[in-house]
Amino acid sequence: RKEVEQDPGPFNVPEGATVAFNCTYSNSASQSFFWYRQDCRKEPKLLMSVYSSGNEDGRFTAQLNRASQYISLLIRDSKLSDSATYLCVVNFNTGGFKTIFGAGTRLFVKA
Amino acid sequence: NAGVTQTPKFQVLKTGQSMTLQCAQDMNHNSMYWYRQDPGMGLRLIYYSASEGTTDKGEVPNGYNVSRLNKREFSLRLESAAPSQTSVYFCASSEDWGLGYEQYFGPGTRLTVT
Numbered sequence: 001r002k003e004v005e006q007d008p009g010p011f012n013v014p015e016g017a018t019v020a021f022n023c024t025y026s027n028s029a030s031q032s033f034f035w036y037r038q039d040c041r042k043e044p045k046l047l048m049s050v051y052s053s054g055n056e057d058g059r060f061t062a063q064l065n066r067a068s069q070y071i072s073l074l075i076r077d078s079k080l081s082d083s084a085t086y087l088c089v090v091n092f093n094t095g096g097f098k099t100i101f102g103a104g105t106r107l108f109v110k111a
Numbered sequence: 112n113a114g115v116t117q118t119p120k121f122q123v124l125k126t127g128q129s130m131t132l133q134c135a136q137d138m139n140h141n142s143m144y145w146y147r148q149d150p151g152m153g154l155r156l157i158y159y160s161a162s163e164g165t166t167d168k169g170e171v172p173n174g175y176n177v178s179r180l181n182k183r184e185f186s187l188r189l190e191s192a193a194p195s196q197t198s199v200y201f202c203a204s205s206e207d208w209g210l211g212y213e214q215y216f217g218p219g220t221r222l223t224v225t
Contacts, residue, residue, distance in 0.1 A: 004153065032210045043201055043216035044154070087153065091210045099214075101146075101153035 023088030134202030
């Protein structure tokens with residue numbers, strides 16, 4: 001089992017739709033979590049951190065479920081410009097700090 | 112500020128050739144990283160430098176070497192390129208080493224080994 005798993009998609013949604021992605025992780029010692037966004041043939045950029053209590057940034061909401069070991073990203077009122085690949089990132093420290101990137105979920109928002 | 116810069120942007124090598132990928136950051140970050148990204152796989156850490164003067168192996172170090180030249184620069188060397196090293200290579204930096212630090216990425220180097 002991969003340490004971090006994401007549904008590769010693609011998710012095809014119309015403008016204005018709400019879409020959600022999950023990311024599961026296998027290491028229960030995981031301590032910090034992020035969502036990055038990667039546009040086609042570009043570098044990843046931080047979208048948002050994921051806090052234990054959940055957090056929101058405009059149309060984006062990130063949540064953490066430690067009991068089931070997954071994080072989620074909800075995008076409301078999708079825009080064409082949201083089309084990208086979304087990478088989840090899990091950090092843990094088990095005798096050494098380790099960062100694991102998920103393979104990403106592709107999102108296409110259509111007009 | 113340019114952030115993280117990488118050279119070259121594209122490179123084609125023949126099997127057995129060597130090359131060095133250059134990376135520099137102007138954010139005064141302590142930690143720097145080299146990743147490779149292959150289709151269907153997440154970014155995989157090749158080597159990292161937690162602070163100037165230190166380097167450590169990541170998940171996939173075989174076939175690579177690194178040099179932390181100074182606080183700004185971190186280079187990745189392929190001594191004898193193999194087709195399995197065809198990939199997109201990203202350099203990244205973070206303010207410090209440990210949990211919770213955002214990583215800033217360079218634009219990437221697309222390497223093809225024939």
